[in-house]
Amino acid sequence: MKRNYEGCALCDATWGDYWRVVDGENMFFCCSICADAFENMVNEVKKVTGWDRIDEIKIEGNYYAGRDCFASSGNEYVNYFFRHEDGRITEFKIKEQGQFRNQPKDPRNR
Numbered sequence: 001m002k003r004n005y006e007g008c009a010l011c012d013a014t015w016g017d018y019w020r021v022v023d024g025e026n027m028f029f030c031c032s033i034c035a036d037a038f039e040n041m042v043n044e045v046k047k048v049t050g051w052d053r054i055d056e057i058k059i060e061g062n063y064y065a066g067r068d069c070f071a072s073s074g075n076e077y078v079n080y081f082f083r084h085e086d087g088r089i090t091e092f093k094i095k096e097q098g099q100f101r102n103q104p105k106d107p108r109n110r
């Protein structure tokens with residue numbers, strides 16, 4: 001899963017040393033609460049979209065303001081917002097859901 005943060009997958013903090021396998025990938029988090037929030041958020045995205053894997057997640061925002069995110073899987077994407085409390089998702093809103101415009105290449109043009 002491609003992510004926009006190099007530190008903690010949820011908040012980008014570089015302190016701490018907490019690892020958890022999410023979606024089959026061992027990811028770095030600053031603490032178990034961030035890991036809970038990230039994992040629950042990933043599960044929520046999968047539930048809402050029906051995706052079985054997520055290619056990319058981009059996160060903006062923080063604990064107090066909530067987080068605006070983008071996720072994609074194959075040709076589909078969602079923009080959404082969420083908040084968490086102690087790692088539990090307290091608010092989750094899909095803002096936009098769609099497909100990328102670049103369709104797969106027509107094999108006849110090869």
Ligand SMILES: [Zn+2]
Pocket residue numbers: 008009010011012013029030031034
């Ligand atoms: Zn964190």
